[in-house]
Amino acid sequence: MSSSSNNFLKLFESPEVSFMKTKATFVLLISMTCSTLVLLGQEKGITAKKDSVQQLQQVSIQGKIPVLTRKAGSITYNLEASAAVAGNPVIEVLRMIPGISVINDKISIRGKEGIIVMIDNRRSYLSGEELLAYLKNTPAESISQIEMISNPSSKYDAEGNVGIINIKTKRSQLNGATGSLSQTLGYGRHLKSTTGGQVTYLHNNLSIFGNSYLSSAKTDDTYSTQTKTAGGDxxxxxxxxxxxxxxxYAYQAGLDYRLNDHSTAGAVWDGSLRPDFNVLGTSELQKKGLAPQNVLTDKASHTDQNNNAFNLHYNWNNTDNTTQWNADVNQVRSNYMLNSTQNSQYHPINALPVPDAELLRNNSLRTVNVLAAKADYTHKWLEKYSIESGIKWSRVKTFSDLVYEQAFGDTWRIDPGRTNQYAFNEQIYAAYGNFNGTLGSFTIQAGIRGEYTTNTGNSQTLKDEKKNHYFKVFPSFAVSNTFAKDHTVDLTYSYRIDRPTYSYLNPFIFINNPYSYFRGNPYLLPQFSHNLEANYDYKKLFFLSLGYTHTTDLISEIVELGSSPGVIGGTRSNLNSMNSFNATINAPLHPFKNWTVNIYVGGFRNAIADKDGFVNAQNTFTTSANTSIPLPAAITLDLNGYYQTAMSYGVIRLQPMYAVNGGLRKSFLQSKLSLRLSVSDIFHTQRTEYNSDFEGIQRYGLNTSESTVVRATLSYKFGKIKSRKNRKTGVEDEQNRI
Structure with a gap:
């Protein structure tokens, strides 16, 4: 640091510094005494005399972190900035993010399914029930950010029809041992509890981190459906x-070690144990028609599930950080066991004869094993150009053993029509190349990715084997331009694939009740989509986005007539196509000093068509708002609300949905201890109401859940507050590549 002739150092030129939306920490690397410190005043800057030498303690400037931050192509939800999410599982937090819907435990963005979930910038490889279990049982306290990326580059897997959700766990960047402990208690109709914490230890070249959470909950959900033929019967x-x-019980442990000035190696282990006991209360079905009857079904099921994911990674970069190599190996193992009994009692109407009572039991096992390896290379030159290339291989092996038995007196007999063993194996070979460069005020990214897929589905019970293989090329590009300093426009495009979930391909029949079932479809094809998006932002605060998506072979849940009279089934099928248009505006408002309201307003139209002329088209309007209001005694009130009009969703039409969430937060002991009170769905309006008319079957449904829950979360931070020295570890690009 240099001085002027009067031996003074000028540290700031601006007479006014604002930190409304940043949290910054400044550490001076030489010893000095500040003679003037003015942040908001008329004097210019901070000055210090060099000849008066003392140790200056760390200067920390605290500011507000916005709940929502946005940049071209992505939106980030900062969980630590909102009390409204306290104590909630991640699945409920997703409902609070603009544009995301959770419908019957399925995630969609603007009415479109097909999302890849990443955890800490690495793909989770969880899907179906395994992914749902992770999102339902992971507490918000373990997560720092959730990022939604609409058009990823060719560096990422081509899978994910509408993009990527990247869940970032909490991890300290301070030297020494730091961490936090938290306890959440909640009550809706039943008590809920989450206990856990996370710890990080950083020393010289070693970083060790981990977290563990134990949660328990009881919930109530109700479902009501009415089914009729197109003729009104x-x-x-x-x-x-x-x-x-x-x-x-969820846990994570990992370490990173700096081998030398150029390379870093590490390992991460994520796991969970989820013993669930599900009791379905009495289900009443009123069968109409020539032989009307009431069917009362009692069903009890016990589920045990465990997931374990292992990652090894290595990073190398040269001295000037112009060349970088990254390698990752991932292994995922998941086991799912289900034991259930189902007792159906038939009661006549008009004294007509009915079948005898039916008692079924189901024992099923499903295993998923994933092995994946990839290597990436990056080279930069002239400080404004870079090329990326890489290869990847993945293998998935799944096995499902479904056994149905029916009671005849005191004897149980296997039902061969409902029992099935199914194995599915898939391998994907991929390679990509990507270019990034700056030409004047333009920034350009262009890439291409090739993926070869081969898979085999084998129903060992039906002696039926299905093989499939295909090669597809997935281009992507993005161009952006900044003009007049504060204005940025960009245009992005990507071609993407969404492969069927493994369980969707299994031709098993899952019995809901004597007149309702769900089956897999071994003939299901992947869907492909062209995604085009244009964005404009002003000062990184005001955002306008326009998008268009064309999807072919759309995967959708449909209803069908069963082989027996009055029986209705559900399955997944490929519809012809979907065209989707969307427009969104995101802007912060400042009604009063220190009060910011982040407003999101959007509209989209999904038009879904099938080969036989079926069309389901709907214009949808959605809006949401997030705000933090400072109250006396250093208490902050957080409010979050959303409203969405009717929406097309596959072959069904969803009715409007809306909800309001709120919370209070207060810090103690110099922000080490914090208390958060939250209420989800304050007015108990969150429900799923829908209707459909497809292939001669009309259906109306209403689903409600225990959505109104009051939660209290107490958390305590511990450890040193000494700043870690700033050094390159070789993983910066990996951590910020989203």
Whole structure:
């Protein structure tokens, strides 16, 4: 640091410094005494005399972190900035992010399914029930950010019809041992609890981190459906409730070690144990038609599930950080076991004869094993150009053993029509190349990715084997331009694939009740989409986005007539196409000093068509708002709310949905201790109401859940507050590549 002739150092030129949306920490690397420190005043800057030498302590400037931050192509939800999410599982936090819907435990963005979930910038390889269990049982306290990326580059897997959700766990960047402990208690209709914490230890070249959370909860859900033919003839109505009791133990452990000035190696282990006990209360089905009857079904099921994911990674970069190599190896193992019994009692109407009571039991096992390896190379030159290339291989092996038995007196007999063993194996070979460069005020990214897929599905019970293989090329590009200093426009495009979930391909039949079932479809094809998006932002605060997506072979859940009279089934099928248009505006408002309201307003149209002329088109309007209001005694009130009009979703049409969430937060002991109170769905309006008319079957449904829950979360931070020295570890690009 140099001085002027009067031996003074000028550290700031600006007479006014604002930190409304940043949190910054300044550490001076030489000893000095400040003679003037003015941040908001008329004097210019900070000055210090060099000849008066003392140790200057760390200067820390605290500011507000916005709940939502946005940049071209992505939106980030900062969980630590909102009390409204305290104590909630991640699945409920997703509902609070603009544009994301959670419908019957399925995640969609603007009415489109097909999302890849990453954890700490690495793909999770969880899907179906395994992914749902992770999102339901991971507490918000373990997560720092959730990032939604609409058009990823060719560096990422081509899978994910509407993009990527990147979940970033909490991890300290301070030297020494730091961490936090938290306890959450909640109550809706039943008590809920989450206990856990996370710890990080950084010393010289070693970084060790881990977290562990134990949660337990009971929930109530109700479902009501009415089914009829296109001619108006009632088939049946059904009402049932689900009482769910679950426990979850989730854990993570990892380390990174700096081998030398150029390379870093590390390992991460993520795992969970989820023993669930699900009790379905009495389900009443009123069958219409020539032989009307009431069917009362009691069903109890016990589920055990465990997931373990292992990652090894290595990073190398040269002295000037112009060349970098990265390598990752991932292994995922998941086991799912289900034991259930189902007792159906038939009651006549008009004294007509009915079948005898039916008692079924189901024992099933599903295993998923994933092995993946990839290597990436990056080279930069002239400080404004870079090329990226890489290869990847992945292998998935799944096995499902489904055994149905029916009771005949005191004897159990296997039902061969409902019992099935199914194995599915898939391998994907991929390679990509990507270019990034700056030409004047333009920034350009262009890439191409090739993926060869081969898979085999084998129903060992039906003696039926399905093989498939295909090669596809997936281009992507992005161009952006900054003009007049504060204005940026960009245009992005990507071609993407969404492969069927493994369980969707299994031709098993899962019995809901004597007149309702769900089956897999071994003939299901992947869907492909062209995604085009244009964005404009002003000062990184005001955002306008326009998008268009064309999807072919759209994967959608449909209903079908069963082989027996009055029986209705559900399955997944490929529809012809979907065209989707969307427009969104995101802007912060400042009604008063220190009060910011982040407003999101959007509209989209999904038009879904099938080969036989079926069309389901709907214009949808959605809006949401997040705000933090400072109250006396250093208390902050956080509010979050959303409203969405009717929406097309596959072959069904969803009715409007809306909810308001709120929370209070207060810090003690110099911000080491914090208390958060939250209420989800304050007015109990969150529900799923829908109707469909497809292939001669009309259906209306209403699903409600225990969505209104009051939670209290107490958390304590511990450890040193000494800043870590700033050094390159070789993993910066990996951590910020989203």
């Amino acid at each position: 009632d088939l049946y109505t059904r009402d049932h409730s689900v009482n769910n009791s679950r426990n979850n």
